[in-house]
Amino acid sequence: MTEAPHDTPAATDAPATDKPVRLWMIDASAYIFRAYHALPPLTRKSDGLPVGAVQGYCNMLWKLLQDTKSADGPTHLVAVFDHSEKTFRNTLYDQYKANRPPAPEDLVPQFPLVREATKAFGVAGVELPGFEADDLIATYACKVRDAGGEVVIVSSDKDLMQLIGDGVVMYDPMKDRVLAEDAVMEKFGVAPDRVVDVQALIGDSVDNVPGAPGIGPKTAAQLIGEYGDLDTLLERAGEIKQPKRRETLINFADQIRMSRELVKLTCDAPAPEPVSDFALRDPDPAVLGEFLEMMEFRTLARRVGDGKATANGTSAFAPKRAAPMGAPVATPRYGGTDTPAPVSGPQSFDRSIYECVTTLEALDQWIARAKATGVVGFDTETDALSATHSGLVGLSLAVGPNQACYVPLAHENMPEAGSGGLDFGGGLDFGGGADAAPQQVALAEALPRLKALLEDPSVLKVMQNGKYDMAVMRRQGIEITPHDDTMLISYVLGGGLHAHGMDEQARRHFDHEPIPFKQVTGTGKSAKSFKHVELAPATEYAAEDADVTLRLWQLLKPQLAEQGLLNVYETLERPMPSVLADMELAGIRIDPNLLRRLSSSFGLRMDELEKKAHEIAGRPFNIASPKQIGEILFGEMNLPGGKKTASGQWGTDASVLEDLALTHDLPRAILDWRQLAKLKSTYTDALLEAMDPKTERVHTSYQLAAASTGRLASSDPNLQNIPIRTETGREIRQAFIARDGHVLISADYSQIELRLLAHIGDIPELKRAFKAGLDIHAATASEMFGVPVEGMPSETRRRAKAINFGIVYGISAFGLANQLGIEQGEAAAYIRTYFERFPGIRDYMDRIKETVKRDGYVSTIFGRRIHIPAIHSKSGAERQFGERAAINAPIQGAAADIIRRAMIRMPDALKDAGLQTRMLLQVHDELVFEAPEAEAERALKIIKSVMEKAAEPVVALSVPIEVEAKAAANWDQAH
Structure with a gap:
């Protein structure tokens, strides 16, 4: 985030060393949400991308930059971002921010664009996993203040007011107002050093900080003013004459102290970058111009200056390389063993000697070189992102460092490259003239030759994110075998440590920056498909991919054997791309008419709820507007519990409305409307948009190296988050149907993680229950509370289930109390009883903590390593988070490994039985199949057997694994 844009002066722009530091810090998250809510929706004309928040952010940032050009302006400037939802506070209190609704759907794709905007304007940016932006702001504020500098926090967020004091002020750019100590007194009724005490008492419904029930801001300020500080207040709570207030402070003292820890900002967060990196600099006109042109912000571009620089952003036609999952590899010979000689360190890449192959003779020579070497780096280039629908444009091969080529197969209509045409060296001239078709190998003539190479068992094909290339070539009738995947090799070696994309791996291992995809395709209105890219830049880009991939393989593959992880890669990773490529190409059929009816029904019900809400409110209003909702509920109706957010609006998130809905009909109508709106936009409408109109099937894309535990992720569309427990969610699943003459089969592991806990933790009581086929939750309740299973009250079982x-996820007494609706003390007693009755669980947790502290990672029963870097953090909260993650990882990871093993065995098992049943989806612990009606019963038996025996023979589990499987016409009925 803090890297200066290309060609932008860096160190020379820093202020003189004897000049005092004046650091301005932008609360970037507040800027983003203000921009989003302040402006009407705006989309980019070229592709419909939502950009309203980005435009508002850019306008605000530009105005701020103009305002800083004064004698007392900043010497240093940085935008501070929130990295993610989960922070160390979630370890302290697992319900922290639990009720916050997800970011608006049209805002999510704008977050990375805002970060790009920050760079484009020449402003440094920082963020840190495990910490909120406020903590980074606090840390830098303390550092600069303690060093004698001055700090201006560009925000109006009340949570940051605790930092105000000598050398630190806040600035609200919307009101053009400096917030100093008098503003804190006005807001909280106390000085800045007592703000945390007041916030601990009043809590925060937005962040789900509980505070002291019934104590509001005025009372909190009065109490702190009278007793001096929170600790004194709690110690002397028995002296308070008002009975209800006294009882609250006594009974909820622990909760109040915990709330103080949640609202208190830390000055000890790790500083990702030194303050010197934030030196104020002017934006580079070319870089800024490129970004503004890409975003189509032409009015702002004219205000800023030159907005017509060559576009250089992301393309709508970006292939797999542009996706989050990507990586590459390296060189030598296959020869029956696939163990290359290791290489490492900075590498020399000479793109000028990459060859563009335009004749069959040249292609034959490269194929011969690949066969002689025994190993070849391989990559495809396509005209779209989807592996299931894109066209093959070309491919690249590499047989050694700097020995790589690109084979164009379907380039077309390229613009004039100069009077002499495109010269690639070696006398190759590809003609000139506008819209000239390039000289290239004909696809029909190249494919038979490529098939012979890619299916040759004596030549190892090395790919990065090979699932994509496999699907692309499979549609051309070519199977890529044998193969290695550098992304998955990196994932096995470093799961949990870092990402595994090609570009990052090249930087990490070779100190090399590959050509960005956007550099060759352009952006915005100038963006083009790869098939329209001129052959010279296409060759440099594509051949480099294969070259880097082969080098990475040479470096990383030997490390698998050195670290004892070769078996993990061979059995759990290498077979998966082929399996998933088949599933993605198959897709799953949906009923578009049912989805349209559902979408229409949701729309009608939304209209009814909106009318009902208007009737209750006594006037029309925009039910999608949080601002208008807040004004009606708290400004006009004066309903209790109203609190304003940092933006000055009334908070109307789900937690606020749920509380109000207990006593009032309007909040319930709004909540019901929001739920239907989400289902409509996220599922019914989105699935119709993703459907292939010819086949009426949707084709999701699976990510293999997404979660450190081995869990798969799904996207475009995401089929793993479709609701299942609500009636409306089940209606959506009914739209997933089998093709004519077929049925869907859903096969789901039953309580797989609890069964693995019993085995891995060696818990005798749980083992006995599972072996006896008992209801595990009822058996647990009976063990804990001494209640017979027969005739057990449902509430007792529910508590044991929770x-x-x-x-194993480290649930706290606070969290359990909130989940069950009981007192915290009662919840704590339940947890103590649980550990007393099942001491093996505590022993397991202690063993895992010792292991992860010693090794830095934990392992599944199949040998997968899951690294937990947080365990060695300087932050106690982060270390606690690491311990919780370590305790859960061997269990969740083993569950992921088991379903992977089942998926890998399943195609051959079905084929060997002579069945045409095929696997379509993987959703957490569930597999979905499509089977001809006549073979459904046979398929059910084979599927259950493969899944239940998936751990064998590697691990002999001490508890039975059970799978519930059923066949039906649609997914809901089969589940």
């Missing part, structure tokens, strides 16, 4: 599922 503990069973929560205990």
Whole structure:
């Protein structure tokens, strides 16, 4: 985030060393949400991308930059971002921010664009996993203040007011107002050093900080003013004459102290970058111009200056390389063993000697070189992102460092490259003239030759994110075998440590920056498909991919054997791309008419709810506007519990409305409307948009190296988050149907993680229950509370279930109390009883903590390593988070490994039985199949057998694994 844009002066722009530091810090998240809510929706004309928040952010940032050009302006400037939702506070209190609604759907794709905007304007940016932006702001504020500098926090967020004091002020750019100590007194009724105490008492419904029930801002300020500080107040709570207030402070003292820890900002967060990196600099006109042109912000571009620089952003036609999952590899010979000689360190890349192959003779020579070497780096270039629908444009091969080529197969209509045409060296001239078709190998003539190479068992094909290339070539009738995947090799070696994309791996291992995809395709209105890219830049870009990939393989593959992880890669990773490519190409059929009816029904019900809300409110209003909702609920109706957010609006998130809905009909109508709106936009409308109109099937894309535990992720569309427990969610699943004459089969592991806990933790009581086929939650309740299973009250079982599922995730007494609606003390007693009755679980947790502290990682029963870098953090909160992650990882990871093993065995098992049943989806612990009606019963038996025996023979589990499987016409009925 803090890297200066290309060609932008860096160190020379820093202020003189004897000049005092005046650091301005932008609360970037507040800027983003203000921009989003302040402006009407705006989309980019070229592709419909939502950009309203980005435009508002850019306008605000530009105005701020103009305002800083004064004698007392900043010497240093940085935008501070929130990295993610989960922070160390979630370890302290697992319900922290639990009720916050997700970011608006049209805002999510704008977050990375805002970060790009920050860079384009020449402003440094920082963020840190595990910490909120406020903590980074606090840390830098303390550093600069303690060093004698001055700090201006560009925000109006009340949570940051605790930092105000000598050398630190806040600036609200919307009101053009400096916030100093008098503003804190006005807001909280106390000085800045007592703000945390007041916030601990009043809590925060937006962040789900509980505070002291019934104590508001005025009372909190009065109490702190009278007793001096929170600790004194709690110590002397028994002296308070008002009974209800006294009882609250006594009974909820621990909760109040915990709330103080949640609202208190830390000055000890790790500083990602030194303050010197934030030196104020002017934006580079070319870089800024490129960004503004890409975003189509022409009015702002004219205000800023030159907005017509060559576009250089992301393309709508970006192939797999542009996706989050990507990586590459290296060189020598296959020869029956696939163990290359290791290489490492900075590498020399000479793109000028990459060859563009335009004749069959040249292609034959490269194929011969690949066969002689025994290993070849391979990559495809396509005209779209989807592997299931894109066209093959060309491919690249590499047989050694700097020995790489690009084979164009379907380039077309390229613009004039100069009077002499495109010269690639070696006398190759590809003609000139506008819209000239390039000289290239004909696809029909190249494919038979490529098939012979790619299916040759004596030549190892090395790819990065090979699942994509496999799907692309499979549609051309070519199977890529044998193969290695550098992304997956990196994932096995470093799961949990870093990302595994090609560009990052090249930087990490070779100190090399590959050509960005956007550099060859352009952006915005000038963006083009790869098939329209001129052959010279296409060759440099594509051949480099294969070259880097082969080098990475040479470096990383030997490390698998050195670290004892070769078996993990061979059995759990290498077979998966082929399996998933088949599933993605198959897709799953949906009923568009049912989805349209559902979408229409949701729309009608939304209209009814909107009318009902208007009737209750006594006037029309925009039910999608949080601002208008807040004004009606708290400004006009004067309903209790209203609190304003940092932006000055009334908070109307789900937690606020749920509380109000207990006593008032309007909040309930709004909540019901929001739920239907989300289902409509996220599922019914989105699935119709993703459907292939010819086949009425949707084709999701699976990510293999997404989660450190081995869990798969799904996107475009995401089919793993479709609701299942609500009636409307089940209606959506009914739209997933089998093709004519077929049925869908859903096969789901039953309580797989609890069964693995019993085995891995060696818990005798749980083992006995599972072996006896008992209801595990009822058996747990009976063990804990001494209640017979027969005739057990449902509430007793529910409490045991909550503990069973929560205990290994480190659920706290606070969290359990909130989940069950009981007192914290009662919840704490339940947890103590649980550990007393199942001491093996505590022993397991202690063993895992010792292991992860010693090794830095934990392993599944199949040998997968899951690295937990947080365990060595300087932050106690982060270390606690690391311990919780380590305790859960061997269990969740083993569950992921088991379903992977089942998926890998399944195609051959079905084929060997002579069945045409095919696997379509993987959703957490569930597999979905499509089977001819006549073979459904046979398929059910084979599917259950493969899944239940997936751990064998590597691991002999001490508890039975059970799978519930059913066949039906649609997904809902089959589940």
